[in-house]
Amino acid sequence: MSWCRGLPGDGKSVLEQERLRYRMPFRGGGLLGGNLIDKLLLRLSARDQLSDEEKQALRWAASDTREVPARQTLIRADVELNASILLLEGFMCRYKDLRDGSRQITQLHVPGDFVDLHSFTLKRLDHHVMAITPCRVAAFPHERLEAITAKFPHLTRLLWFATNVDASCHREWALSLGRRTSLERIAHIFCELYFRLRAVGLTDGYSYEFPLTQTELSEAKGITPVHVNRTLRELREQGLVDFRKGRVHLQNLDALIRIADFSPDYLYLEHRSV
Amino acid sequence: MSWCRGLPGDGKSVLEQERLRYRMPFRGGGLLGGNLIDKLLLRLSARDQLSDEEKQALRWAASDTREVPARQTLIRADVELNASILLLEGFMCRYKDLRDGSRQITQLHVPGDFVDLHSFTLKRLDHHVMAITPCRVAAFPHERLEAITAKFPHLTRLLWFATNVDASCHREWALSLGRRTSLERIAHIFCELYFRLRAVGLTDGYSYEFPLTQTELSEAKGITPVHVNRTLRELREQGLVDFRKGRVHLQNLDALIRIADFSPDYLYLEHRSV
DNA sequence: CGTGCCCTTGAGTACAATCAACGTTCGTGG
DNA sequence: CCACGAACGTTGATTGTACTCAAGGGCACG
Numbered sequence: 001m002s003w004c005r006g007l008p009g010d011g012k013s014v015l016e017q018e019r020l021r022y023r024m025p026f027r028g029g030g031l032l033g034g035n036l037i038d039k040l041l042l043r044l045s046a047r048d049q050l051s052d053e054e055k056q057a058l059r060w061a062a063s064d065t066r067e068v069p070a071r072q073t074l075i076r077a078d079v080e081l082n083a084s085i086l087l088l089e090g091f092m093c094r095y096k097d098l099r100d101g102s103r104q105i106t107q108l109h110v111p112g113d114f115v116d117l118h119s120f121t122l123k124r125l126d127h128h129v130m131a132i133t134p135c136r137v138a139a140f141p142h143e144r145l146e147a148i149t150a151k152f153p154h155l156t157r158l159l160w161f162a163t164n165v166d167a168s169c170h171r172e173w174a175l176s177l178g179r180r181t182s183l184e185r186i187a188h189i190f191c192e193l194y195f196r197l198r199a200v201g202l203t204d205g206y207s208y209e210f211p212l213t214q215t216e217l218s219e220a221k222g223i224t225p226v227h228v229n230r231t232l233r234e235l236r237e238q239g240l241v242d243f244r245k246g247r248v249h250l251q252n253l254d255a256l257i258r259i260a261d262f263s264p265d266y267l268y269l270e271h272r273s274v
Numbered sequence: 275m276s277w278c279r280g281l282p283g284d285g286k287s288v289l290e291q292e293r294l295r296y297r298m299p300f301r302g303g304g305l306l307g308g309n310l311i312d313k314l315l316l317r318l319s320a321r322d323q324l325s326d327e328e329k330q331a332l333r334w335a336a337s338d339t340r341e342v343p344a345r346q347t348l349i350r351a352d353v354e355l356n357a358s359i360l361l362l363e364g365f366m367c368r369y370k371d372l373r374d375g376s377r378q379i380t381q382l383h384v385p386g387d388f389v390d391l392h393s394f395t396l397k398r399l400d401h402h403v404m405a406i407t408p409c410r411v412a413a414f415p416h417e418r419l420e421a422i423t424a425k426f427p428h429l430t431r432l433l434w435f436a437t438n439v440d441a442s443c444h445r446e447w448a449l450s451l452g453r454r455t456s457l458e459r460i461a462h463i464f465c466e467l468y469f470r471l472r473a474v475g476l477t478d479g480y481s482y483e484f485p486l487t488q489t490e491l492s493e494a495k496g497i498t499p500v501h502v503n504r505t506l507r508e509l510r511e512q513g514l515v516d517f518r519k520g521r522v523h524l525q526n527l528d529a530l531i532r533i534a535d536f537s538p539d540y541l542y543l544e545h546r547s548v
Numbered sequence: 549c550g551t552g553c554c555c556t557t558g559a560g561t562a563c564a565a566t567c568a569a570c571g572t573t574c575g576t577g578g
Numbered sequence: 579c580c581a582c583g584a585a586c587g588t589t590g591a592t593t594g595t596a597c598t599c600a601a602g603g604g605c606a607c608g
Contacts, residue, residue: 078539096449099535104452106445118442121435121548126442126540149427157423160434161395167437168392168400170444171380175370177451178378178496182564213586222452227564229588261373265352266400274395456596487554501596503556 039112061144068131075129083139090135105220188260211246313386335418349403357413364409379494462534485520
């Protein structure tokens with residue numbers, strides 16, 4: 001890819017590069033309207049075309065829908081599981097914790113994300129899954145996913161792809177945790193969520209709902225709540241981001257991307273046959 | 275699982291728990307002896323039984339074998355790929371880097387690991403892959419893996435499982451990077467490598483080859499080389515680990531596990547049908 | 549016998565953690 | 579309607595872990 005970070009001969013900003021690259025395939029939500037799993041279909045077909053049979057198979061694989069109240073941990077580590085959960089509405093997170101009580105949020109989830117598709121092969125999780133806001137989720141029984149692997153190899157690869165993108169996010173987070181300063185980390189997560197939410201139509205210009213407390217942000221980014229607060233103030237004072245009352249306003253996304261050394265490559269949003 | 279970390283009513287140490295749990299299925303290497311991909315077969319069949327057809331399919335999927343000199347970066351991020359690499363001999367790592375030149379190693383690889391099975395669905399990587407020592411690798415062309423997904427659903431799930439365990443390691447590393455002190459991080463990685471190497475028969479009692487420089491350790495664990503040096507000295511002075519000249523001697527694994535808050539759960543070494 | 553890489557140690561510094569106090573908002577119940 | 583408490587957010591003062599800068603030693607290799 002000629003537009004990847006750090007390659008010579010390309011002076012375009014990340015934003016401009018992606019304006020050129022993506023023809024906004026994400027905006028085509030209409031044709032699936034009303035379907036519960038529409039955001040999942042949107043995301044999967046953004047990667048590669050889904051046949052009608054495959055879409056039907058996915059709809060069939062989703063058994064029941066369920067409401068989860070805010071702050072509830074709906075999956076605990078080490079518990080035997082027989083279904084994977086797709087997030088339909090709301091925000092969830094996955095976290096691990098240490099003996100001493102400190103916790104690390106390893107991923108944030110937005111509508112259209114499977115929060116534990118990996119439990120299909122792992123059967124128990126190494127982390128917990130918690131609802132941040134009230135959520136709606138759909139369960140995909142593992143026996144139905146197994147049936148998909150038996151009959152739909154291409155769809156199987158697409159689902160496998162989804163878990164691999166999840167792992168790619170983990171790597172980017174590790175880069176943040178290991179190498180970025182606190183300012184860069186916070187800037188980075190605001191960039192990431194912008195791109196992820198836009199892909200499912202949940203941004204409004206340069207603004208989006210992001211109902212995390214500062215404590216949760218600190219648990220995701222490996223810093224203390226107090227320091228998150230100071231960092232947010234700095235970002236606000238520099239006219240980069242305003243994050244208040246569960247809403248993010250990106251005031252200067254280009255500058256933010258530069259500070260965070262952000263590139264959307266690791267989200268694999270481009271279209272490509274699998 | 276009754277032996278998971280933190281559950282009440284189980285005072286056994288991690289080591290004793292796993293002594294009870296595992297009947298050393300890993301030691302059964304004999305029947306596959308001489309096969310190039312024996313360590314892969316060992317690991318996959320430690321999880322779930324492989325049929326002869328599946329083993330044959332895997333052998334068929336491995337095209338050519340290749341030597342890689344130490345320090346060579348054999349896969350670069352953002353480059354189109356058409357094969358996945360299995361590590362047969364030697365140590366490799368995956369890393370990402372920032373504009374400013376700092377790098378984060380996101381995973382270390384030992385023989386029997388696929389270093390980029392995820393490239394099968396991702397088609398380009400978000401990270402680089404480098405040989406730490408001279409290595410031998412086998413390439414698995416994506417078209418053959420695709421054929422496996424079409425004909426061998428169970429084997430497909432087992433390979434999918436392998437990428438999901440890789441992601442699980444990422445999460446544990448994120449926990450280290452975000453929440454563990456430098457002493458705990460270093461202790462943790464020595465524990466992890468002990469379990470991973472033992473699973474492929476590459477430990478010798480409480481000792482194993484671990485040919486990383488202190489700089490590489492620092493790049494994996496998000497600390498500076500100077501501080502790694504001091505931390506190693508402390509571990510040595512406390513009689514916990516001796517790491518010198520590319521070899522680790524665990525002098526008190528129980529204490530090390532306690533310090534690191536280590537549990538092998540996230541490595542998914544137990545047998546379980548997939 | 550240099551030269552370069554890795555390891556080691558010391559001294560000074562800085563970023564973020566910790567400790568502490570107070571403000572704001574919101575829901576609950578008197 | 580107001581008192582109260584809890585959770586979240588904000589700020590200041592102090593501490594500490596790990597970083598930076600610097601210099602020297604050991605060892606392998608050409």
